[in-house]
Amino acid sequence: MIHLYAIAEGLGELSAVEGIDGAQVRTRALDGLELVVSEHDGAQLDPTEAAVLAHARVVDALATSSSALLPARFTFPAEAALDSAVRGRLDDLRQGLSRVRGQVELGLRVIGESPDKAAEAPSGRAYMQARLDEVARTERLANELHEPLAALASGSTHSITARPRLLLSAAYLVATADVERFRDQVAELEREHPELTFVCTGPWPAYSFASAAET
């Protein structure tokens, strides 16, 4: 079977990075796109921790040596299906590549405190009201954190969980030149909210923005 790592544009020399299980990583040109793949025996690759990390390493290496890259999800494409699937979605894939060109992805998780006043409420009605207030307050706060960051990004996906533990889980598509500005903005929000824990990850290859539906 063929394992797909990414669809690339303007890919330079493939660096010496090894594929999953030490397999050789090679490129395959198809209608102006470059598919980066490795070949494996058997019908499927198990998504073990080692395989997932190897996939991520290859995608990382490709991201630095291409002009645009759509990382692939870890799935099992069959060889014959791969080419026809790519041909059937050329416009979509080209659009995706131009969307992520010159951009990286930054992840953000904001972990909140939990006052959990609801648990102390004396009645069912008071409990429900306290719970609703808490959800509204959490959503408001998450939006306040998200908006200034989204303004610095060309795309974003986020979920406000309204669970007090994980207040905000978001990914932002940011121009490489703006990464520092974005991080400064995160640092500023961190100063404004000492009660919250911010974890900003990346820069990642644009995994979360590789599919059109998710922008």
Add this chain to the structure above:
Amino acid sequence: MTESLDRPLEQQITLLELVDRVLNKGVVLSGDIMLSVADVDLVYVGLRVLLASVGTLERLHEEP
């Protein structure tokens, strides 16, 4: 994976985010055979300690 208990929160979240991206994000070409839930569990079993310890750290954060 036992050493993950000693990893700082940031490293653990980074690993978690990486696995989430590789398995749940990224482009999917139609015609692909998707991972079954059981297959994904293979990875998550390895990450269970990690998840558990992120939970622990979050609880610690709650304390004054």
